[in-house]
Amino acid sequence: MLMYIIPSMIMFGCGIYGFITRKNMIAILISLELMLNAVDINFAVFNRFLFPGQMEGMFFSLFAIGLAAAETALAIAIVINVYRAARNVDIRQLTKMKF
Amino acid sequence: MELSYTVAVLIIPVFMFLFLGIVGVKLSKKTAGILGTLAMGVTTVIAYAAAFTYFFGTEQGQVIDGVRQQLTVLDLTWLEFTKNLVIKIGVLLDPISAMMLIVISTVSFMVHIYSLGYMDGERGFQRYYAFLSLFTFSMLGLVLATNIFQMYIFWELVGVSSYLLIGFYYTLPAAVSASKKAFIVTRFADLGFLVGILILSFYTDTFDFISLTSDPQAAISTAGGATFLGCSVMTWALTLIFMGGAGKSAMFPLHIWLPDAMEGPTPVSALIHAATMVVAGVYLVARLFPIYAVDVTALEIITVVGAFTALYAAAVACVQSDIKRVLAFSTISQIAFMITSLGVASPELHHGVGYMASMFHLFTHAMFKALLFLCAGAIIHAVHSNEMSAMGGLRKYMPICHIAFLIGCLAIAGIPPFAGFFSKDEILVAAYAKSPIWGVWLSVVAGMTAFYMFRLYYKIFWWNNPDYGHHTPHEAPMTMTFPLIFLGLVSIVAGFIPFGEFVTSNREVYEIHLDWTVAGTSIAIAVVGIALATVMYRKENNLPEQLANRFRGLWTAAYHRFYMDELYQFITHKIIFARISKPIAWFDRRIIDGTMDLLANVTNSASFAVRRMQSGSVQTYVWFYLVGAVAVAVITIICLI
Numbered sequence: 203m204l205m206y207i208i209p210s211m212i213m214f215g216c217g218i219y220g221f222i223t224r225k226n227m228i229a230i231l232i233s234l235e236l237m238l239n240a241v242d243i244n245f246a247v248f249n250r251f252l253f254p255g256q257m258e259g260m261f262f263s264l265f266a267i268g269l270a271a272a273e274t275a276l277a278i279a280i281v282i283n284v285y286r287a288a289r290n291v292d293i294r295q296l297t298k299m300k301f
Numbered sequence: 302m303e304l305s306y307t308v309a310v311l312i313i314p315v316f317m318f319l320f321l322g323i324v325g326v327k328l329s330k331k332t333a334g335i336l337g338t339l340a341m342g343v344t345t346v347i348a349y350a351a352a353f354t355y356f357f358g359t360e361q362g363q364v365i366d367g368v369r370q371q372l373t374v375l376d377l378t379w380l381e382f383t384k385n386l387v388i389k390i391g392v393l394l395d396p397i398s399a400m401m402l403i404v405i406s407t408v409s410f411m412v413h414i415y416s417l418g419y420m421d422g423e424r425g426f427q428r429y430y431a432f433l434s435l436f437t438f439s440m441l442g443l444v445l446a447t448n449i450f451q452m453y454i455f456w457e458l459v460g461v462s463s464y465l466l467i468g469f470y471y472t473l474p475a476a477v478s479a480s481k482k483a484f485i486v487t488r489f490a491d492l493g494f495l496v497g498i499l500i501l502s503f504y505t506d507t508f509d510f511i512s513l514t515s516d517p518q519a520a521i522s523t524a525g526g527a528t529f530l531g532c533s534v535m536t537w538a539l540t541l542i543f544m545g546g547a548g549k550s551a552m553f554p555l556h557i558w559l560p561d562a563m564e565g566p567t568p569v570s571a572l573i574h575a576a577t578m579v580v581a582g583v584y585l586v587a588r589l590f591p592i593y594a595v596d597v598t599a600l601e602i603i604t605v606v607g608a609f610t611a612l613y614a615a616a617v618a619c620v621q622s623d624i625k626r627v628l629a630f631s632t633i634s635q636i637a638f639m640i641t642s643l644g645v646a647s648p649e650l651h652h653g654v655g656y657m658a659s660m661f662h663l664f665t666h667a668m669f670k671a672l673l674f675l676c677a678g679a680i681i682h683a684v685h686s687n688e689m690s691a692m693g694g695l696r697k698y699m700p701i702c703h704i705a706f707l708i709g710c711l712a713i714a715g716i717p718p719f720a721g722f723f724s725k726d727e728i729l730v731a732a733y734a735k736s737p738i739w740g741v742w743l744s745v746v747a748g749m750t751a752f753y754m755f756r757l758y759y760k761i762f763w764w765n766n767p768d769y770g771h772h773t774p775h776e777a778p779m780t781m782t783f784p785l786i787f788l789g790l791v792s793i794v795a796g797f798i799p800f801g802e803f804v805t806s807n808r809e810v811y812e813i814h815l816d817w818t819v820a821g822t823s824i825a826i827a828v829v830g831i832a833l834a835t836v837m838y839r840k841e842n843n844l845p846e847q848l849a850n851r852f853r854g855l856w857t858a859a860y861h862r863f864y865m866d867e868l869y870q871f872i873t874h875k876i877i878f879a880r881i882s883k884p885i886a887w888f889d890r891r892i893i894d895g896t897m898d899l900l901a902n903v904t905n906s907a908s909f910a911v912r913r914m915q916s917g918s919v920q921t922y923v924w925f926y927l928v929g930a931v932a933v934a935v936i937t938i939i940c941l942i
Contacts, residue, residue: 222927
């Protein structure tokens, strides 16, 4: 089980790191996907090893994958619109929404 | 029920009100006025039909053993709160409501016709007719009410329509403040009325007039001798109800709104503030009279209030210079006569003659006072002023108006065979039967009535011949003279109606007969009053001036209405506003609002202080979140270990 958990934790850590440090919004989106996938792995692994007779975890990860696809489509749409409006996808330049 | 068509007298005016109120501005002024008048004509015909069928119909059940029955021709349940608290709405026909149907519809119809001429070309002509319809609807609803709650609703509606019509010339500040004054004073009185209704119905478990009045002794005894501040609760209830009536009927000390209400158009004064609405208080007491008759204390209060008001208003009327104010105070005085008459009525004395006399006087007074007001309107229309000083010698210019006014004056002074003589004579009989003190008191007031009415008459039509210049007064148009002629004729003949056969305190039919000792005295007193007025005011002279100087103090006090308005001003402004309202306002603004303001200000400054955290850089937010999440996780783990 540890064999699966450790890569997933590494993936999640990478996701967080990327989310905070990347400037490009697309890269941030990729980091986000990385975190989601890490969580999906966790679901599947815990289901497989802790509750072998049941399927909830598996289905939940399937569900999360579907949701992630939809969310990505939405996020890409937002990024494209932001680009159209600001000619820029650098998250550090886009600080208009503040006090 | 055969008479159920009576409900049409309510439906037609309310429909006309809505119609003229909504689409009136689209119509031309003439169409709106004629439509309103026609609708009122139809209403009058129906009201007459209902009243005559009630009085003369031969149908079974209307008169049983010489007693006229009360017919509930329509009875709908409107609101049913609990088993006992049911509010009904309906139409009650009995002698007084049938009589009031005639009074209201006649005067209202005459005023509708008269207004076609008087209000011609006024701004808001359609609105005026809409309000007249609203008033007619509410007043008819008031008199036809089957229960005290329905009466209260219509009571407020007449108050509103009176307010609207007094303030008709809403660009004049005087009219606006007069309408507010009328509304506030009568509302204040209605507070008493409402409390009275609640007490009465709490103890008797009913709002219904018929069940309240059919067995008054039982109604009184259900209160079970409960007392409050030394009086039984029934006395309180009845006195508070009378307070509502006193407010509407302008009894002292709640009379202050009526003279100011003369700021409204003169036909409105004739309809509302002379003939119909102001007698609502008399009608209310008459409606509940069987209960009042059992409660001696309440009746005594009514008598004292009425008698004092009669004298007070008559004294003020003797020195006023505005002709509408003279008529207003004369109205107060005459209504006080009716109230006193109800107060001195008791079933043992001459079949409760005071009750019959009061209703009789209400009827005749409505006719001749409406006549006098409409004449005053024609005069004001001709000379464009309310002041006596602008008038004089008008008999040559306005012959019809002169004759009509003279008839009105003779009627109110109590000269036979005019209407006022008969009804006033009955009131005096009732007063003498109760106690000679009240009899003499009212006789003196009757003499003053004759004096001030003829003072008014001579000042308008004789006195001097001022130079009217190029603007010579002329007779009013036909629409205005017709109501004068009609009401003048009614004022001559109305006294011969054998009222005892129609309206009596226990609804028993009986013959009335003149008591010639009382009648003779009252004629003599009236003649003395008229003679005095003739000596003083027929020709221009300085006798009135000399007398005014001789009794300067009294004259000034009466001219200023014995400073009642100033007293009210002092009480409301100096005491209530300054001593009570101001501290309450301070408490409200500083303490209550202040607490809320403090909360808002604290929140505001706190958020202002931390607003820099909203930097707009998304990744900083993620940092905050991450640190927070890790911190929560660490704390949780520490706690678990």
